[in-house]
Amino acid sequence: MKIAYLLTHGYHPQDIIALTFTKKAATEMQQRIQQIVGPAPARRLWMGTFHSLFCRILRREASRLGFRSDFTIYDQSDSRSLIKTIIKEMELDDKIYKPNSVQAQISNAKNNLITPGMYSANKELLSYDIRSKRPKLHIIYQNYWNRCFQAGAMDFDDLLVYTNILFRDHPDVLEFYQQYFSYVLVDEYQDTNRAQHLIVEQLAAKHCHLCVVGDDAQSIYSFRGANIHNILDMQHKIPDTKLFKLEQNYRSTQNIVDAANSLIAKNKDQIHKTIFSEKDRGSKLILTGTYSDLEESYQVAGRVQTLHDDQGYRYRDIAILYRTNAQSRTLEEALRKRNILYRIYGGLSFYQRKEIKDIISYLRLITNPADEEAFKRVINYPARGIGQTTVNKVASIVATGKTFFEVCADPEAYQLDVNKGTSAKLRGFTALIQHFQELNAELNAYQLCERVITESGIKADLAQDITVEAISRRENVQELLSAIQTFTLGAVEEGREVKLVDFLADVSLSGDMEPEVHNADDDIKNSDYVSLMTIHSAKGLEFKNVFIVGIEENLLPSEMSLNEPGGLEEERRLLYVALTRAEENCYLSYAKSRFRNGKSEACKPSRFL
DNA sequence: TAACAAGACCCCGAG
DNA sequence: GGTCTTGTTA
Numbered sequence: 001m002k003i004a005y006l007l008t009h010g011y012h013p014q015d016i017i018a019l020t021f022t023k024k025a026a027t028e029m030q031q032r033i034q035q036i037v038g039p040a041p042a043r044r045l046w047m048g049t050f051h052s053l054f055c056r057i058l059r060r061e062a063s064r065l066g067f068r069s070d071f072t073i074y075d076q077s078d079s080r081s082l083i084k085t086i087i088k089e090m091e092l093d094d095k096i097y098k099p100n101s102v103q104a105q106i107s108n109a110k111n112n113l114i115t116p117g118m119y120s121a122n123k124e125l126l127s128y129d130i131r132s133k134r135p136k137l138h139i140i141y142q143n144y145w146n147r148c149f150q151a152g153a154m155d156f157d158d159l160l161v162y163t164n165i166l167f168r169d170h171p172d173v174l175e176f177y178q179q180y181f182s183y184v185l186v187d188e189y190q191d192t193n194r195a196q197h198l199i200v201e202q203l204a205a206k207h208c209h210l211c212v213v214g215d216d217a218q219s220i221y222s223f224r225g226a227n228i229h230n231i232l233d234m235q236h237k238i239p240d241t242k243l244f245k246l247e248q249n250y251r252s253t254q255n256i257v258d259a260a261n262s263l264i265a266k267n268k269d270q271i272h273k274t275i276f277s278e279k280d281r282g283s284k285l286i287l288t289g290t291y292s293d294l295e296e297s298y299q300v301a302g303r304v305q306t307l308h309d310d311q312g313y314r315y316r317d318i319a320i321l322y323r324t325n326a327q328s329r330t331l332e333e334a335l336r337k338r339n340i341l342y343r344i345y346g347g348l349s350f351y352q353r354k355e356i357k358d359i360i361s362y363l364r365l366i367t368n369p370a371d372e373e374a375f376k377r378v379i380n381y382p383a384r385g386i387g388q389t390t391v392n393k394v395a396s397i398v399a400t401g402k403t404f405f406e407v408c409a410d411p412e413a414y415q416l417d418v419n420k421g422t423s424a425k426l427r428g429f430t431a432l433i434q435h436f437q438e439l440n441a442e443l444n445a446y447q448l449c450e451r452v453i454t455e456s457g458i459k460a461d462l463a464q465d466i467t468v469e470a471i472s473r474r475e476n477v478q479e480l481l482s483a484i485q486t487f488t489l490g491a492v493e494e495g496r497e498v499k500l501v502d503f504l505a506d507v508s509l510s511g512d513m514e515p516e517v518h519n520a521d522d523d524i525k526n527s528d529y530v531s532l533m534t535i536h537s538a539k540g541l542e543f544k545n546v547f548i549v550g551i552e553e554n555l556l557p558s559e560m561s562l563n564e565p566g567g568l569e570e571e572r573r574l575l576y577v578a579l580t581r582a583e584e585n586c587y588l589s590y591a592k593s594r595f596r597n598g599k600s601e602a603c604k605p606s607r608f609l
Numbered sequence: 610t611a612a613c614a615a616g617a618c619c620c621c622g623a624g
Numbered sequence: 625g626g627t628c629t630t631g632t633t634a
Contacts (some may be wrong), residue, residue: 022623051624074622098620156624223622326620326625346623380610387610492622509624536622574622597619598625 004036013044025540043379054163070501072153073508074498078373079155086143110157111225116142149365150371160195177207189214225473253282260579267569285586293594294333301334317544319531323556355473362452366436369405382457444483445500535578546582551590552603
């Protein structure tokens, strides 16, 4: 509404930057604005997630930071794999330096804008690492930082870190964007971390037109470094700040609001608010306990069907929310049995699948030959007789500042210790990529991708695979091709010039393309489906009917949260978020046994119930 | 070096 | 339940 208001009061769409956290919330908001002001102005708004919008800015300004504008974006698995490599190269024990926790610690540092240099100079951090028996962590961090730079790559956290560095070191750039965006809006401000907070503050410093919305009771991203004080201290830090308390809930019935209030009242750490609803009492919340997770899913699917068939709700008025992505499977199966259309958000995305990552890696390598992770992925896929031993030899030379690609293009020049045959294979591979690079200059993304699949041998490799899974892999490859096709055509329609690099950025930041609709017999049905997602990604959304499943000890609250300070309260807020997604009906359930890690485990109803 | 099998470890959440 | 690692063999 605020944006719509601004647009009718003299602001142009391109003057406004509106930031959200989840992709889901961004698309939702984009759609709402489109309905109010029409598609054309809505498209010109700077609206999206922190990561996607600042990625756009970083591409424009990349040269200021020593990056190319077509830098690669490393996803978690790329970044973890690089960290693993570094730990191995430093000959450290990966039982002590667990790649996952090293990655988490680096990410944490980045979210607080601590560069490797600052890390090494920080006595507190160093002594903490020594106490936890990981004294070399700061060196891993430094190496990781350098290697990403060398590879022309940024990880997700870097998108925020480098934006801050860009603004810090280039006042003229900062000034430009300060001038450019005359209004800054942020949704769910309670979930900003230090890096995001500083960006927002700097962008808004000139016009001082900053509007943020937030609710401390819905702060659920502390694992990502979210700092609640960003919103709490705003009044004191920025002069003339006006605070509006929104205590009326226009979404939910009184019963739902009451339930949510009574839950959140148990939290010690909160700002007191009196949330009320002027809607009807509504129906009571319904709690169901079942013997197993299978039975729970079966019940939910049954109720979904009743809501749709007997009570006249559309499927799109129904959401099923869970704590972990792993819970989606049994629900999917139950819905499928009843032929209920559903969409599943998040989880293992399409682009994480092996066959897709392989193809994407070729495309990444074509746009950025320095991309180390992409290189390692496809150097021997499809198998071309270049094994681990050879790659290790190349890696030892790469450590001196060359890229994998440079070394492989001319192994002799770098005195690589391999035989003639291997050397020829390496040169053959680089020649193949160079050939694709030439094609990239004349073909569009779709045509190029088709050539890559054929000429790399991926097509042949998949074709000769006769297992059942291979069928779905081939389908996935087709799906990827049509996604590129759609992307290319869509951009052409909007009159934008589209490059391969744009598609790749879209892939790594959107996480997933439009989730596929399951059970759809024809396209007409595609607009009506049940939504399945984690509570985290449901934030900011609303549904007439909400199912919250698996409300059990060790799941909600999650077992890991219990060891973290404030963890339990955050889990409680998480359930609060889930409850307040519901407008009319809210169904809660727990199971007494559940399949986890391949085993059936006994479960108790959550203390929150 | 490739292919396959057995064992280890794991996952809480998002961009 | 799945992926990733390690070991064995040709």
